[in-house]
Amino acid sequence: DQQVKQNSPSLSVQEGRISILNCDYTNSMFDYFLWYKKYPAEGPTFLISISSIKDKNEDGRFTVFLNKSAKHLSLHIVPSQPGDSAVYFCAASEGSNYQLIWGAGTKLIIKP
Amino acid sequence: GAGVSQSPSNKVTEKGKDVELRCDPISGHTALYWYRQSLGQGLEFLIYFQGNSAPDKSGLPSDRFSAERTGGSVSTLTIQRTQQEDSAVYLCASSRGHRSYNEQFFGPGTRLTVL
Numbered sequence: 204d205q206q207v208k209q210n211s212p213s214l215s216v217q218e219g220r221i222s223i224l225n226c227d228y229t230n231s232m233f234d235y236f237l238w239y240k241k242y243p244a245e246g247p248t249f250l251i252s253i254s255s256i257k258d259k260n261e262d263g264r265f266t267v268f269l270n271k272s273a274k275h276l277s278l279h280i281v282p283s284q285p286g287d288s289a290v291y292f293c294a295a296s297e298g299s300n301y302q303l304i305w306g307a308g309t310k311l312i313i314k315p
Numbered sequence: 316g317a318g319v320s321q322s323p324s325n326k327v328t329e330k331g332k333d334v335e336l337r338c339d340p341i342s343g344h345t346a347l348y349w350y351r352q353s354l355g356q357g358l359e360f361l362i363y364f365q366g367n368s369a370p371d372k373s374g375l376p377s378d379r380f381s382a383e384r385t386g387g388s389v390s391t392l393t394i395q396r397t398q399q400e401d402s403a404v405y406l407c408a409s410s411r412g413h414r415s416y417n418e419q420f421f422g423p424g425t426r427l428t429v430l
Contacts, residue, residue, distance in 0.1 A: 205357075246420075248420075252416065292357065300414075305359075307356055
């Protein structure tokens, strides 16, 4: 029973365009969401997070949107750059619990 | 380096052998996590250490898996009598605190292959 789902295993985007990565969750008790980025042969690194009291959080080229009624969040990267090519993981937690529930990841490929 | 380190980076073993995976967290980080990532899957929580508290072992998949953290620093994950389904990348992470909003810093992982 996957509580956090990233339904697109991969996504290819032209350099300079917008990348949109999606994540769906089933547990309505989740109240904190995070995105991590992972390069090959490296551990994931934190990218951006959002609390359920917000519907948007922005950090430079990265914006995360949260739609609680749809149990859906998305990560927007604008403009996309070659260095953004990586696997992106969505994760969620309940009540700021240390246990994060992770999606399977989406591999983003930025084409020059 | 000041990051989380893990050793070995790769481990190939025969079914039935025991393996030990090591994690050196960032100095001063009280929380330490072990995760497992199987092919095409997300990160699966295994075990969590926080300071001197009893570890949360709720994610360990069987009694063949155990972990310890000595002196609140280095941690070792041990898998006894390895099985082919244990093949995965084992990731260690540490953080300053135990809340989800405390950023977890990951090591590069150990890729375990059980033949």
